[in-house]
Amino acid sequence: MKVWVYEQPREVPAADFRDYLDPATTAVISIDMHRGHLEDSPDCPCPAPRARDVVEPINAFHREARTLGVPIVHVKSVLRAGGADDLAGIPAAWRRTFPLHVGPIPNAAAHAIEGSPWTEWVTEVLPQDLRVENKRRLSAFYPTDLDFLLRNQRITTVVFDGGFTDCCVLNSAFDANNLNYRVIVLRDLVRGTDDPLESAALSMVSLHLGLVMDSQDLLAGWKQGFEA
Amino acid sequence: MKVWVYEQPREVPAADFRDYLDPATTAVISIDMHRGHLEDSPDCPCPAPRARDVVEPINAFHREARTLGVPIVHVKSVLRAGGADDLAGIPAAWRRTFPLHVGPIPNAAAHAIEGSPWTEWVTEVLPQDLRVENKRRLSAFYPTDLDFLLRNQRITTVVFDGGFTDCCVLNSAFDANNLNYRVIVLRDLVRGTDDPLESAALSMVSLHLGLVMDSQDLLAGWKQGFEA
Amino acid sequence: MKVWVYEQPREVPAADFRDYLDPATTAVISIDMHRGHLEDSPDCPCPAPRARDVVEPINAFHREARTLGVPIVHVKSVLRAGGADDLAGIPAAWRRTFPLHVGPIPNAAAHAIEGSPWTEWVTEVLPQDLRVENKRRLSAFYPTDLDFLLRNQRITTVVFDGGFTDCCVLNSAFDANNLNYRVIVLRDLVRGTDDPLESAALSMVSLHLGLVMDSQDLLAGWKQGFEA
Amino acid sequence: MKVWVYEQPREVPAADFRDYLDPATTAVISIDMHRGHLEDSPDCPCPAPRARDVVEPINAFHREARTLGVPIVHVKSVLRAGGADDLAGIPAAWRRTFPLHVGPIPNAAAHAIEGSPWTEWVTEVLPQDLRVENKRRLSAFYPTDLDFLLRNQRITTVVFDGGFTDCCVLNSAFDANNLNYRVIVLRDLVRGTDDPLESAALSMVSLHLGLVMDSQDLLAGWKQGFEA
Numbered sequence: 001m002k003v004w005v006y007e008q009p010r011e012v013p014a015a016d017f018r019d020y021l022d023p024a025t026t027a028v029i030s031i032d033m034h035r036g037h038l039e040d041s042p043d044c045p046c047p048a049p050r051a052r053d054v055v056e057p058i059n060a061f062h063r064e065a066r067t068l069g070v071p072i073v074h075v076k077s078v079l080r081a082g083g084a085d086d087l088a089g090i091p092a093a094w095r096r097t098f099p100l101h102v103g104p105i106p107n108a109a110a111h112a113i114e115g116s117p118w119t120e121w122v123t124e125v126l127p128q129d130l131r132v133e134n135k136r137r138l139s140a141f142y143p144t145d146l147d148f149l150l151r152n153q154r155i156t157t158v159v160f161d162g163g164f165t166d167c168c169v170l171n172s173a174f175d176a177n178n179l180n181y182r183v184i185v186l187r188d189l190v191r192g193t194d195d196p197l198e199s200a201a202l203s204m205v206s207l208h209l210g211l212v213m214d215s216q217d218l219l220a221g222w223k224q225g226f227e228a
Numbered sequence: 229m230k231v232w233v234y235e236q237p238r239e240v241p242a243a244d245f246r247d248y249l250d251p252a253t254t255a256v257i258s259i260d261m262h263r264g265h266l267e268d269s270p271d272c273p274c275p276a277p278r279a280r281d282v283v284e285p286i287n288a289f290h291r292e293a294r295t296l297g298v299p300i301v302h303v304k305s306v307l308r309a310g311g312a313d314d315l316a317g318i319p320a321a322w323r324r325t326f327p328l329h330v331g332p333i334p335n336a337a338a339h340a341i342e343g344s345p346w347t348e349w350v351t352e353v354l355p356q357d358l359r360v361e362n363k364r365r366l367s368a369f370y371p372t373d374l375d376f377l378l379r380n381q382r383i384t385t386v387v388f389d390g391g392f393t394d395c396c397v398l399n400s401a402f403d404a405n406n407l408n409y410r411v412i413v414l415r416d417l418v419r420g421t422d423d424p425l426e427s428a429a430l431s432m433v434s435l436h437l438g439l440v441m442d443s444q445d446l447l448a449g450w451k452q453g454f455e456a
Numbered sequence: 457m458k459v460w461v462y463e464q465p466r467e468v469p470a471a472d473f474r475d476y477l478d479p480a481t482t483a484v485i486s487i488d489m490h491r492g493h494l495e496d497s498p499d500c501p502c503p504a505p506r507a508r509d510v511v512e513p514i515n516a517f518h519r520e521a522r523t524l525g526v527p528i529v530h531v532k533s534v535l536r537a538g539g540a541d542d543l544a545g546i547p548a549a550w551r552r553t554f555p556l557h558v559g560p561i562p563n564a565a566a567h568a569i570e571g572s573p574w575t576e577w578v579t580e581v582l583p584q585d586l587r588v589e590n591k592r593r594l595s596a597f598y599p600t601d602l603d604f605l606l607r608n609q610r611i612t613t614v615v616f617d618g619g620f621t622d623c624c625v626l627n628s629a630f631d632a633n634n635l636n637y638r639v640i641v642l643r644d645l646v647r648g649t650d651d652p653l654e655s656a657a658l659s660m661v662s663l664h665l666g667l668v669m670d671s672q673d674l675l676a677g678w679k680q681g682f683e684a
Numbered sequence: 685m686k687v688w689v690y691e692q693p694r695e696v697p698a699a700d701f702r703d704y705l706d707p708a709t710t711a712v713i714s715i716d717m718h719r720g721h722l723e724d725s726p727d728c729p730c731p732a733p734r735a736r737d738v739v740e741p742i743n744a745f746h747r748e749a750r751t752l753g754v755p756i757v758h759v760k761s762v763l764r765a766g767g768a769d770d771l772a773g774i775p776a777a778w779r780r781t782f783p784l785h786v787g788p789i790p791n792a793a794a795h796a797i798e799g800s801p802w803t804e805w806v807t808e809v810l811p812q813d814l815r816v817e818n819k820r821r822l823s824a825f826y827p828t829d830l831d832f833l834l835r836n837q838r839i840t841t842v843v844f845d846g847g848f849t850d851c852c853v854l855n856s857a858f859d860a861n862n863l864n865y866r867v868i869v870l871r872d873l874v875r876g877t878d879d880p881l882e883s884a885a886l887s888m889v890s891l892h893l894g895l896v897m898d899s900q901d902l903l904a905g906w907k908q909g910f911e912a
Contacts, residue, residue, distance in 0.1 A: 005328045016324060071540075084527075084586055085601070089608025090408040093438050096244060100233045101435050130540055134590060134601055137406045138436065145541070145590055145599035151864060152545025166428075167436045171406070174399040178365045180318040180835060193435060200394075200428030207329050207421060208322050208366065208395045299768075312755075312814055313829070317836025358768055362818060362829055373769070373818055373827035379636060380773025408607060461784045472780065546864040549894050552700060556689045557891050593862045594892065622884075623892045627862070630855040634821045636774040649891060656850075656884030663785050663877060664822065664851045666777050 001226045004187055004212040006203045014226035020157055020182040020211055023222045027130075027155040028065050028072045029176075030058060031140055031162030031169055036077070036111055036118035038163075045111035045118055046094075050198075051163040051191040058161050058189050059124045061215045066126070068222055071153065074125050075132040075140040075162075075172075077112040085136050092137055094167075140172040147179055157182040159218065165192030166201035173209045183210030184218065229454045232415055232440040234431045242454035248385055248410040248439055251450045255299045255358075255383040257404075258286060259368055259390030259397055262304045264339055264346035266391075273339035273346055274322075278426075279391040279419040286389050286417050287352045289443045294354070296450055299381065302353050303360040303368040303390075303400075305340040313364050320365055322395075368400040375407055385410040387446065393420030394429035401437045411438030412446065457682045460643055460668040462659045470682035476613055476638040476667055479678045483586075483611040484521050484528045485632075486514060487596055487618030487625055492533070492567055492574035494619075501567035501574055502550075506654075507619040507647040514617050514645050515580045517671045522582070524678055527609065530581050531588040531596040531618075531628075533568040541592050548593055550623075596628040603635055613638040615674065621648030622657035629665045639666030640674065685910045688871055688896040690887045698910035704841055704866040704895055707906045711814075711839040712749050712756045713860075714742060715824055715846030715853055720761070720795055720802035722847070729795035729802055734882075735847040735875040742845050742873050743808045745899045750810070752906055755837065758809050759816040759824040759846075759856075761796040769820050776821055778851075824856040831863055841866040843902065849876030850885035857893045867894030868902065 001014040014021060033055065037048035062072050079086045086092055087109060099105055110118055125131065132144045140146050150158070158181045160169050169190050176183045185205045192198030206212045221227075229242040242249060261283065265276035290300050307314045314320055315337060327333055338346055353359065360372045368374050378386070386409045388397050397418050404411045413433045420426030434440045449455075457470040470477060489511065493504035518528050535542045542548055543565060555561055566574055581587065588600045596602050606614070614637045616625050625646050632639045641661045648654030662668045677683075685698040698705060717739065721732035746756050763770045770776055771793060783789055794802055809815065816828045824830050834842070842865045844853050853874050860867045869889045876882025890896045905911075 003328075005325075010328065012328065080586065080605075082584070085605050085608050089605075089610075093405055093411065094436050097233075097438065098435050100231075100238065100240065128538070130536065136601055136604060137408075138402060139406050142403075142406050143601035143604040145592055148592060148599040148864075149536075149541050149545075152541050154545075166432050170398075170432070171402040174366060174402055175370075177321055178367050178370050178399070180365075180832075183321065197428060197431060197435075200425060201432070203425060204394050204398070204429070207326050207425075210321050210325065308814065308833075310812070313833050313836050317833075317838075356766070358764065364829060364832060371829035371832035373820055376636075376820060376827035377764075377769050377773075380769050382773075408604075459784075461781075466784065468784065549861050549867065550892050553689075553894065554891050556687075556694065556696065593864075594858060595862050598859075598862050622888050626854075626888070627858040630822060630858055631826075633777055634823050634826050634855070636821075639777065653884060653887060653891075656881060657888070659881060660850050660854070660885070663782050663881075664778050666781065 001221065002214070002217050003206070004202065005206045007199055014221070017211065020184060021221060021226050022157070023068050023070050025155055026070050026157040026159060027150060027153065028062065028070055028159045028161065029140055029172065030062070030072060030074050030123060031160065031172060032076050032164065033058065033121060033123040033162050034076045034118065035120045035122055038122045043107045045107045046105065048163045048191065054189050054191055055122055061161065061189060061219070062124065064219050071130055073130040073132060073146065073149070074121060074123070075135055075144065075146060076119060076121070077135045078114050078119050078133050079112045079136065081114050138168045138171040139175050140168065141175040141179070157184065159184045159186060161186045161189035163191060165190040166197040167193070170201045170204065173205050177209045185210065185212050186215045186218065187212050188214050229449065230442070230445050231434070232430065233434045235427055242449070245439065248412060249449060249454050250385070251296050251298050253383055254385040254387060255301050255378060255381065256290065256293050256387045256389065257368055257400065258290070258300060258302050258351060259388065259400060260304050260392065261286065261349060261351040261390050262346065263348045263350055264305070266350045271335045273335045274333065276391045276419065282389070282417050282419055283350055289389065289417060289447070290352065292447050299358055301358040301360060301374065301377070302349065303363055303372065303374060304347060304349070305363045306342050306347050306361050307340045307364065309342050366396045366399040367403050368396065369403040369407070385412065387412045387414060389414045389417035391419060393418040394425040395421070398429045398432065401433050405437045413438065413440050414443045414446065415440050416442050457677065458670070458673050460658065461662045463655055470677070473667065476640060477677060477682055478613070479524050479526050481611055482526050482613040482615060483606060483609065484518065484526055484615045484617065485596055485628065486518070486528060486530050486579060487616065487628060488532050488620065489514065489577060489579040489618050490532045490574065491576045491578055494578045499563045501563045502561065504619045504647065510617070510645050510647055511578055513671070517617065517642070517645060517675070518580065520675050527586055529586040529588060529602065529605070530577065530579070531591055531600065531602060532575060532577070533591045534570050534575050534589050535568045535592065537570050594624045594627040595631050596624065597631040597635070613640065615640045615642060617642045617645035619647060621646040622653040623649070626657045626660065629661050633665045641666065641668050642671045642674065643668050644670050685905065686898070686901050688886065689890045691883055698905070701895065704868060705905060705910050706841065707752050707754050709839055710754050710841040710843060711834060711837065712746065712754055712843045712845065713824055713856065714746070714756060714758050714807060715844065715856060716760050716848065717742065717805060717807040717846050718760045718802065719804045719806055722806045727791045729791045730789065732847045732875065738845070738873050738875055739806055741899070745845065745873060745903070746808065748903050755814055757814040757816060757830065757833070758805060759819055759828065759830060760803060760805070761819045762798050762803050762817050763796045763820065765798050822852045822855040823859050824852065825859040825863070841868065843868045843870060845870045845873035847875060849874040850881040851877070854885045854888065857889050861893045869894065869896050870899045870902065871896050872898050
């Protein structure tokens, strides 16, 4: 079975990772594929332009996963209008730190505001999919009900795709690990701040948290079985 | 005020970060400075040898912080003898993934076992310090009472030092951020898997989570005020 | 200051409870005042008919609280259509236990379903109010973002009104207590399963968790100061 | 199968509660059976004298449960010496409210202090048992690692015995319910503040949270099967 360990492709025995590989107890967690990150516009409140490249590949992966009965959970940031959980409360740190690197973000105050177009999904969200729509900071797990939902569905493996490999995806992978989910991150379906941090985040996942795989290898294994 | 943003030293106005800089509402969180990571022996169950270099610098920083009334919270991994929360339950992921990079870890089963010498502190822990001794996986916050403790002490800023910049420190910084603490990571008092991942983890902190500082700059500011 | 201790009115010194009494750090948490509990119809999926009596008194209290700048947080149960977090997952215990006492509840499967009329508020919810709309079981705090929201607003005292004194209100008061909020339950603005359990739940609050007060006494104290 | 519903014995079909009755996925949670509650002395810092009557019956039940392979998890309150998580932080509410009912508690400041005799177990705790020793307020679940531990052991049913039926036991039963454990409270092995509140707490459990049973009925069923 091919996985990526610290930037290198590696063959590892699937037998060593059986608990990671059963689609019957797996959910796909797709993070923050919404217009607030992906819109190609100077008004985009929290730009993650590199993730635009994976919109269609994520859609294609989700379609295949659904045919195998794997639930898709779409998670996104939504903040209360009025700012009670962010700008009018204790503001998120990234609002001050990220601009130190990229410069001012003119429309950041509009990020994720409930009811605004910025919270609209860009990837396909089907009625049978599951949605978690109150991510407030970086993690998909806190303060949302994602863990509650996954436990109800007796999910034990989570497969991540989506935006900000070195931020929300990595944070969510840490949380999933601490909650004892088996963690897989799909190397070709996540995008980070830039190449170096994306690569480093994947390396961290591969050393500390779980498996880094290509989506086609995971799909092929789910369908045909994983080579021992 | 000097901070590090994506590997570069930068002068930023202290006035922009006033809520980060008050020692009266700050605690230092020192992570996993115990023999199980730091022992210079082939039996060391979870080696983090690079962090040996920061034992004395951390001690020196803690002594200064104590004189300013800043509490030190020492957090470490402790696992129940018998394995109920790890090897005899759902095993931690790193046990299978980290060896893919570094090769077999002969004594890994002994890691953090309650009552064993591997859980002994290497840094100075004084009676007035606070201790959190049931970290079970990577985060200092879950499933421990660290957040409960910090709220009781009305702490709003956390300063991290200690081991595995790209693992437990980064995970704890993510959690602290999501819980809305103001986060500072001390660049000279943390060590990671290797230089590149250590550097990348600090870059992630600096972009998404809070301030990366040198300990001497923080101490000097606490003592003499931060230059606007 | 009048409070109720184990069913008895008592005068206690306000000076002993100063940290409970500042409206500037207080929020009102109004629990489950929706049609799914309150509708006067045989279709009502989870009937709490006794709470109908407090709809208008709660509205009146909220109006006064708003004039004093105290935020109102309305919390309600909402379950995903399709049942992933309840009937099609691990079903809530009350579905099997409550009918042992009251007999079959014909429309229980419709309880709290997202998008259905059963989730509509019965009390007044104004645009400036705050809403938590993903309570999944009994507590207002888990797995919702209520604690996250209150911390962002630097709230330290919570005042409860609403439905099921001996169930969701009591559960939420326990949680608030464990999170170190100062807890007040308004005796005249909560209703339980029946008189004895309502009374017992208030006694438990008064012994273990915080203050049981009449809403008029709290309002009068907020306006005119509490007599020492 | 005999259960208690709102103070009345009732025969219910075991087939309706199969998910509650498998010892292979069950743990016993024994709460706060320590000298700080049970010591027969005027110095006892948080007296729960009625629970002295169940020390031996609890021991007997635990012995039988162990022979069936059911793990016993002993949970107790322990507070840091120095008071950082209680008296020198945000003090627990009961310190001010419980004395309104029972009068001053002279040695309350000594309650649960780490390293003191007041934290010693009174019931038998065997080496193979599991221990959770950082309960800080009322719940066995927060801010402890009890949920983490139970998930690691793939426990889905929790059986409660121990002290303060209407306080820590009830709170823990609420939490277990919200976390979707199947909940059983052993009517003969818990004791509350007094008869009425103990009875009311059991009624609340029976209506909202799970099954109230006699320990002998549960043991007999575990051994011989539950009558349909």
